[in-house]
Amino acid sequence: MPPNNPGDQRPLRPLTADQAWRATSGRAGRCVLFFDFDGTLAPVGDDPTAVQPAPKVLAALEALAGIVQRVAIVSARPVDFLREHFGALSGVDLYGLYGLEHSHSGGGTVTEPAALPWVPTMAELAERARAELPPGTLVEYKRLSVALHYRTVPALADTVEAWGRAQADRLGLRVQAGRMVIELKPPGDQDKGLVIDTAVRDAACAWYFGDDVSDIKAFAALRAREDRDPDFLGVCVAVANPETGDEVSRAADLTIDSPEALGDFLTEAVHRLS
Numbered sequence: 001m002p003p004n005n006p007g008d009q010r011p012l013r014p015l016t017a018d019q020a021w022r023a024t025s026g027r028a029g030r031c032v033l034f035f036d037f038d039g040t041l042a043p044v045g046d047d048p049t050a051v052q053p054a055p056k057v058l059a060a061l062e063a064l065a066g067i068v069q070r071v072a073i074v075s076a077r078p079v080d081f082l083r084e085h086f087g088a089l090s091g092v093d094l095y096g097l098y099g100l101e102h103s104h105s106g107g108g109t110v111t112e113p114a115a116l117p118w119v120p121t122m123a124e125l126a127e128r129a130r131a132e133l134p135p136g137t138l139v140e141y142k143r144l145s146v147a148l149h150y151r152t153v154p155a156l157a158d159t160v161e162a163w164g165r166a167q168a169d170r171l172g173l174r175v176q177a178g179r180m181v182i183e184l185k186p187p188g189d190q191d192k193g194l195v196i197d198t199a200v201r202d203a204a205c206a207w208y209f210g211d212d213v214s215d216i217k218a219f220a221a222l223r224a225r226e227d228r229d230p231d232f233l234g235v236c237v238a239v240a241n242p243e244t245g246d247e248v249s250r251a252a253d254l255t256i257d258s259p260e261a262l263g264d265f266l267t268e269a270v271h272r273l274s
C-alpha cells in the first residue's frame with residue numbers, strides 16, 4: 001500500500017529535481033531556501049561592484065519567500081551590499097561576510113562582536129595591499145575582510161596569492177580561496193557551514209544553492225543535519241562554472257548550468273510549491 005503522504009517522504013539519492021521539489025512541497029512551510037550570491041544568483045563579471053542578480057531571480061525569490069519558511073542569502077559580501085539588491089524584498093534574510101554580519105526580516109545589521117576588533121587590521125591590510133600589490137590587482141575592503149582579486153590579470157595569481165598568504169601568517173588571519181580571488185578574514189570558525197548549521201535548527205527541510213568552494217561547507221552542514229535527523233530533507237544544488245571545475249557539482253545533489261538558468265529553475269519552483 002502506498003504511504004498516505006508521499007510528499008513527506010525523504011527521497012533516495014541520487015535525486016532528480018522533480019523528486020526534490022515533490023518531497024519539498026509536503027513541507028514547504030517548514031523549509032528554508034539558502035542562496036549564495038556571486039556566481040549563483042548573479043553572473044560573474046570583472047567589476048564586483050557592478051554585478052546584478054540574473055533575470056527572474058528577484059521576482060522568484062520574493063514569491064518563494066511567501067511560500068516557504070524563510071529565504072536567506074548567505075554570502076561573502078557585506079550585508080550593506082546585499083541589502084542594495086535584496087532589501088526591497090520582504091521576508092528575505094541576509095547573512096554577510098560568511099555570517100559575521102546578519103540582518104533578519106529587513107532589520108538592522110548585527111555584527112558578530114568577536115570580529116569587531118579586527119576592523120583596524122583589515123583597514124591597514126587593504127591600504128598595504130593597494131600600496132604593495134601590482135597594478136591590475138583589485139583590492140576589495142569589506143570592513144571585516146579583504147578580498148584580493150586578479151580576474152582582469154590572471155597572470156598575477158601566484159603573486160597575489162603568495163602576498164595574501166604571507167599577510168595572513170603575519171597577522172594571524174584565515175585565508176579563503178575563491179574564483180580569481182584570495183580573501184583574508186578574521187580567525188575563528190565562522191563560515192557558511194556554521195551559518196547553515198544554526199539557521200536550520202527549527203526547519204524540516206532546506207535547500208542550499210552555491211557555486212564556489214566556500215559553499216561546500218554549507219552543503220556539508222545540510223548533510224550533517226540529515227544524518228542527525230532522518231526526517232530532515234537537505235538538497236544541495238551547484239550552479240556550474242568552469243572555474244571551480246567539478247568540485248562543487250560533485251558535492252551537490254543537482255547541478256544547474258548558470259545563474260540565468262537558476263532564474264528559470266526558481267520560477268518553476270514557485271509553481272511547484274504554490
Ligand SMILES: O=P(O)(O)OC[C@H]1O[C@H](O[C@H]2O[C@H](CO)[C@@H](O)[C@H](O)[C@H]2O)[C@H](O)[C@@H](O)[C@@H]1O
Pocket residue numbers: 036037038039043044045046047048051074075076077140147149151178179180181183212214
Ligand atoms: O559568497 P559569495 O556571494 O559567492 O561571494 C564570493 C566573492 O564574490 C565576489 O567575487 C567574485 O565575483 C566577482 C563579481 O562577479 C568577480 O569579479 C570575482 O572574480 C569573484 O571572485 C566578491 O567580490 C568577493 O568579495 C566575494 O568573496
